[in-house]
Amino acid sequence: MSFNANYLPKSDVVFTVMFLKKELCEKTLEAITGEQIELIDIAAEYKNDLHKAALNSIYFDIKTRAVDGRIVTLDLQRVYSKDRIRNRTIFYACREIASQKVEKSKYENLKNVIVTFVLTEAPLKHTTFNRKIKLVDQTTGEVYSDLLTIHEINIRHISKKHSQELQILRQFFEIDTETSYQKFVSSYAQTQLGALLLEAYDDAVSDPSVLDCLSEEDKYMVRLSEEERLLERAEGKQEGRQEERVEIAKKLLHQNMDIVFISSITGLSEKEIELLN
Numbered sequence: 131m132s133f134n135a136n137y138l139p140k141s142d143v144v145f146t147v148m149f150l151k152k153e154l155c156e157k158t159l160e161a162i163t164g165e166q167i168e169l170i171d172i173a174a175e176y177k178n179d180l181h182k183a184a185l186n187s188i189y190f191d192i193k194t195r196a197v198d199g200r201i202v203t204l205d206l207q208r209v210y211s212k213d214r215i216r217n218r219t220i221f222y223a224c225r226e227i228a229s230q231k232v233e234k235s236k237y238e239n240l241k242n243v244i245v246t247f248v249l250t251e252a253p254l255k256h257t258t259f260n261r262k263i264k265l266v267d268q269t270t271g272e273v274y275s276d277l278l279t280i281h282e283i284n285i286r287h288i289s290k291k292h293s294q295e296l297q298i299l300r301q302f303f304e305i306d307t308e309t310s311y312q313k314f315v316s317s318y319a320q321t322q323l324g325a326l327l328l329e330a331y332d333d334a335v336s337d338p339s340v341l342d343c344l345s346e347e348d349k350y351m352v353r354l355s356e357e358e359r360l361l362e363r364a365e366g367k368q369e370g371r372q373e374e375r376v377e378i379a380k381k382l383l384h385q386n387m388d389i390v391f392i393s394s395i396t397g398l399s400e401k402e403i404e405l406l407n
Contacts, residue, residue: 259287
């Protein structure tokens with residue numbers, strides 16, 4: 131087993147590569163949702179092409195399907211702006227619903243969308259432990275529709291009163307040194323989830339060139355730019371980023387991305403983006 135200080139467990143690209151493993155993804159979803167969800171094998175669907183499987187969705191780190199057809203996502207978020215990330219979550223979750231084909235107005239055949247978020251650096255005051263959000267009637271509390279469910283888990287809320295699996299997840303995503311990595315190995319390598327996490331992490335960092343290559347893809351460059359931009363706003367340091375935003379916008383335009391989406395990602399106005407065409 132090995133540790134790579136350049137690619138911590140809370141790295142977006144490491145997270146994606148790790149959780150392409152079907153068994154680990156299922157076990158983690160079970161810890162978060164309390165439900166056993168059997169998934170299709172993403173990597174197998176892409177003929178074991180790790181690169182293509184990792185770039186399956188630009189909206190979520192992992193987007194897959196349960197064997198019963200439900201759409202399931204798993205996403206890791208580090209830098210966190212409460213209103214922004216919640217609006218983003220709903221925006222893309224609704225896209226997953228609206229992108230489904232409805233033949234002959236059979237809306238009853240729409241597949242449920244389950245969105246799960248793991249928040250690693252969110253302030254405690256911004257979240258409550260393991261939020262489960264559904265559309266409910268405000269007066270009666272009755273569930274209006276099961277079409278969308280969002281699970282939001284902040285690892286900083288996880289304590290000894292919670293399940294061992296959730297405690298393991300917290301300890302894993304808090305690894306940031308060789309010492310904390312070895313401590314995790316000593317404490318959890320003999321558990322099912324701990325062993326799965328260590329095996330997946332070891333595989334992910336065994337060839338850093340793969341992670342280096344994926345990190346340069348627009349999917350991860352955009353996410354990094356989002357995080358850096360949030361930090362800049364907080365520190366009042368917006369200057370010097372215009373050129374980078376323009377380059378990202380050009381790349382997304384080349385991929386025929388929607389101008390509204392590009393604007394939300396880069397911070398450029400729709401008019402500025404239109405002038406780049």
